[in-house]
Amino acid sequence: MAVEFCGLRLKNPFLLASAPPTTTGEMIARAFDQGWAGAVTKSLKLDSLAIEDVTPRLAVLRDNRNRIVAMGNIELITRRPLAVWIEELKTLKKSYPDRILIASMMALSVKEDWQELTVRLQDHVDALELNFSCPHGMPEHGMGMAVGQDPSITGMITAWVKEVARVPVIVKLTPNVADIVPVARAARDAGADALTAVNTVASLVGVDLETLDPLPAVAGRGTWAGLSGPAIKPVGLRCVAQVAQATGGPVLGVGGISSWRDAAEYMAVGARAVQVGTAVMLKGYGIVGALGEGLAGYLAEKGFASAGDLVGRALPRLGAHDDLSRTSRVVFRIDPETCNRCQACVTACRDGAYQAISGEKGAVPVIAADRCDGCSLCSHVCPVPGCIAPRPVSA
Ligand SMILES: Cc1cc2nc3c(=O)[nH]c(=O)nc-3n(C[C@H](O)[C@H](O)[C@H](O)COP(=O)(O)O)c2cc1C
Ligand code: SF4
Ligand code: SF4
Structure with missing residues (x-):
């Protein structure tokens, strides 16, 4: 030490x-x-x-x-x-x-x-x-x-x-x-x-x-x-x-x-x-x-x-924004096993992101991969650790 x-x-x-x-x-x-x-x-x-x-x-x-x-x-x-x-x-x-x-x-x-x-x-x-x-x-x-x-x-x-x-x-x-x-x-x-x-x-x-x-x-x-x-x-x-x-x-x-x-x-x-x-x-x-x-x-x-x-x-x-990859891209996915159906991600994506998550009260929401812009907001508002996670997609 x-x-x-x-x-x-x-x-x-x-x-x-x-x-x-x-x-x-x-x-x-x-x-x-x-x-x-x-x-x-x-x-x-x-x-x-x-x-x-x-x-x-x-x-x-x-x-x-x-x-x-x-x-x-x-x-x-x-x-x-x-x-x-x-x-x-x-x-x-x-x-x-x-x-x-x-x-x-x-x-x-x-x-x-x-x-x-x-x-x-x-x-x-x-x-x-x-x-x-x-x-x-x-x-x-x-x-x-x-x-x-x-x-x-x-x-x-x-x-x-x-x-x-x-x-x-x-x-x-x-x-x-x-x-x-x-x-x-x-x-x-x-x-x-x-x-x-x-x-x-x-x-x-x-x-x-x-x-x-x-x-x-x-x-x-x-x-x-x-x-x-x-x-x-x-x-x-x-x-x-x-x-x-x-x-x-x-x-x-x-x-x-x-x-x-x-x-x-x-x-x-x-x-x-x-x-x-x-x-x-x-x-x-x-x-x-x-x-x-x-x-x-x-x-x-x-x-x-x-x-x-x-x-x-x-x-x-660590460096300039220009040095960040434009080819590595992710979208997010919900784990239905751990989701508690709170709908926090639905609200966040609807009003703070790209309207990619649809969900009904009491049901596990679904992320439409073709609408998800990969911003990550939903994963931060989700109260269940690891429930919303990124997965790579080709650029
Ligand atoms: C009440 C208080 C008094 C401080 N007095 C001094 C000081 O006399 N000289 C100094 O260089 N920094 C002083 N600092 C700044 C700390 O050394 C430190 O840089 C700063 O608080 C950030 O670290 P921290 O978040 O761990 O407190 C003071 C900070 C606090 C909270
Ligand atoms: S990553 Fe962003 S755009 Fe994609 S579902 Fe989550 S909040 Fe919506
Ligand atoms: S925020 Fe997390 S726990 Fe809540 S509905 Fe969305 S995925 Fe499920």
Whole structure:
């Protein structure tokens, strides 16, 4: 389960993301006790940068079974003094020599500030992660996403840090750009040793229809929130794949990981290791046990000799729409043995597809192969796994 990243050995591919679960050294120590291979601190800063958080600062999106599918936050970076952090990092390094400690950092676009943070922190951590990607609060002051949306500023600050850094420097990217590739390239061209993708997705979580407060609401007012959790996984996967393809370099994947399957998917599209934030906030550090067991079982079942062997395996199959086959075509078929006659597929195909399914209440519907356009909608609305399946037809 061990993986290598920027010359560092991770005992498994699971790191805590920079988020509330890494707010203090004591919290990180408890996470290490449960088995996390490493942690990225909550973003650290110079004491001269004043940070004042608001309350409340979280809002969630639920599915119709009341499960949280996304979380929007308007939390800022650490409020704790740098000297306190440095003492805690020293203690962590001494107590957990086999774990990887990464200091996340943020500063104004001032060379001396970035270099001071680098110099003061690097003796106590294994790597530095530059937060060029927080989408709320900080961009209004030229920090976070304001940096990561501009390839030239990204390159400039990365180069400042690299000028004095003696540990690997990782740039954390924002998904809130039209094209993530130029920013990723700018960071690597300026010397970044690796990239992390992604920070949260800029969002408005909702509106309270009783009060008309935007959510999360602070004394009746709202702002743009950073969305995290399961709903952003497809955005994170896309970004990691694009960055891995464009740079070929090491990438840490983050965004919506809550199961070993999510982690394995990130690794298959190029993440050497993964970070987890929201899932730990919701379920606690203990989820690392199931993540590890699940991934180990999958690797063994698939015959991968190590976790590293999975990295990037799906990447060669990803590319432009024009490269997709026009000769391989499918139509869909219903298995009458398992169909429960709910008619969900009939409605979906009638109003959302190509009117290929006919069905009467209480009967198994029938798909007319000559009308089916192979779009797959019926198979997604069907509540019975595997009941509607594709079959190949000649083009
Ligand atoms: C409440 C909260 C606070 C966060 N604070 C930071 C931060 O200080 N620095 C940072 O780089 N990312 C921060 N993040 C972003 C996470 O590190 C991560 O990129 C994002 O949440 C997506 O991963 P997830 O879906 O596993 O949470 C924060 C996320 C949350 C939910
Ligand atoms: S694949 Fe699309 S067109 Fe074909 S039956 Fe299903 S919903 Fe209708
Ligand atoms: S949605 Fe699935 S279970 Fe329901 S009628 Fe169609 S095939 Fe049968």
